[in-house]
Amino acid sequence: MLVALINSNRTASKATTLADNQGLGCIALQYIKAYEGQCSQVGENKKPVDSSFADTFAPNCGVQVATLSKITGRLLACQSSYVPPDQAFGILVDEAKSLQVLHSKNHTEVSCTVAAAASGTSGGGPYFWCVLFSSGKPNASFKVDGGGVPKSVRPGCFSGNDDDCMGASSAVSVSVSTCRAAAALVFSAAFAFAFTAYAIAHNCSVHLEILDLSFCHELTNEALGLIVDSCPSLRILKLFGCTQIMDVCLQGYSKLSG
Numbered sequence: 193m194l195v196a197l198i199n200s201n202r203t204a205s206k207a208t209t210l211a212d213n214q215g216l217g218c219i220a221l222q223y224i225k226a227y228e229g230q231c232s233q234v235g236e237n238k239k240p241v242d243s244s245f246a247d248t249f250a251p252n253c254g255v256q257v258a259t260l261s262k263i264t265g266r267l268l269a270c271q272s273s274y275v276p277p278d279q280a281f282g283i284l285v286d287e288a289k290s291l292q293v294l295h296s297k298n299h300t301e302v303s304c305t306v307a308a309a310a311s312g313t314s315g316g317g318p319y320f321w322c323v324l325f326s327s328g329k330p331n332a333s334f335k336v337d338g339g340g341v342p343k344s345v346r347p348g349c350f351s352g353n354d355d356d357c358m359g360a361s362s363a364v365s366v367s368v369s370t371c372r373a374a375a376a377l378v379f380s381a382a383f384a385f386a387f388t389a390y391a392i393a394h395n396c397s398v399h400l401e402i403l404d405l406s407f408c409h410e411l412t413n414e415a416l417g418l419i420v421d422s423c424p425s426l427r428i429l430k431l432f433g434c435t436q437i438m439d440v441c442l443q444g445y446s447k448l449s450g
Contacts, residue, residue: 193278195302197278198281202294207295207297210302210325211300211330212351213302213328214303214350215342216324217350217351218254219324220323220350221307222244222253223322223324224268226248227270229318231272231318234320239268245263254338255334255337255342256336261301261326261328261334262327262328264325264327265294265299265324265325266324267284267321267323268323270318270319271318272319273319273414280306298327299326299327300326300327300329301328301330302326303323303324304323305351306320306322306350307320392422392423399425401426402427402428403423403428405434406432406433406434411434413438
């Protein structure tokens with residue numbers, strides 16, 4: 193969605209649309225991880241050294257070093273809590289300088305990524321959003337070994353990879369189309385849960401009656417509230433082992449069983 197917002201804004205300003213490159217997306221996710229959860233470094237305008245792209249980022253993603261192309265711009269933001277893509281766009285593009293980066297004619301490709309810092313104390317946060325622009329040739333730059341998809345580098349997700357940012361565990365995947373029709377869901381795993389909570393609330397709200405979130409240790413009171421408030425049909429909610437949920441929050445949802 194964020195790439196669509198970027199291209200929509202560019203075309204409105206008579207700039208060309210940009211290709212979404214999944215190899216570049218994985219690189220952007222590695223770019224975020226280089227900050228090691230330090231939001232303050234984003235504000236100080238620090239960035240990873242250029243050699244990191246060839247020495248670390250590309251090998252971690254399975255991207256061929258020979259196909260790396262010039263990074264022509266970046267947009268980076270860090271927030272204490274997760275926000276949906278439309279709000280993230282407003283945070284990333286909040287001044288004349290970032291708008292200039294967005295509309296630059298030097299770009300041909302783009303990719304967006306979001307990841308939660310594992311060191312965070314509230315639902316996996318802080319949350320980093322990163323947009324990288326490149327002047328590479330579409331279908332020829334940031335190519336993945338064997339022509340496949342980038343290596344798994346979760347937690348986090350990136351555009352161009354059919355990834356809805358719904359969870360941080362590669363062992364659990366729920367497609368949006370399945371989620372919309374589901375009456376019962378089980379997420380008994382550890383998640384960067386703000387991603388998952390947003391996806392559940394916006395895609396499973398109509399039919400969802402039973403939800404098992406046992407041992408989702410990163411589930412916060414805020415994320416739980418988003419789900420419950422958005423799912424009027426929900427009647428059974430299992431939260432065994434969800435250590436961050438406070439009793440006062442549970443009392444507010446006493447109508448639910450489980």
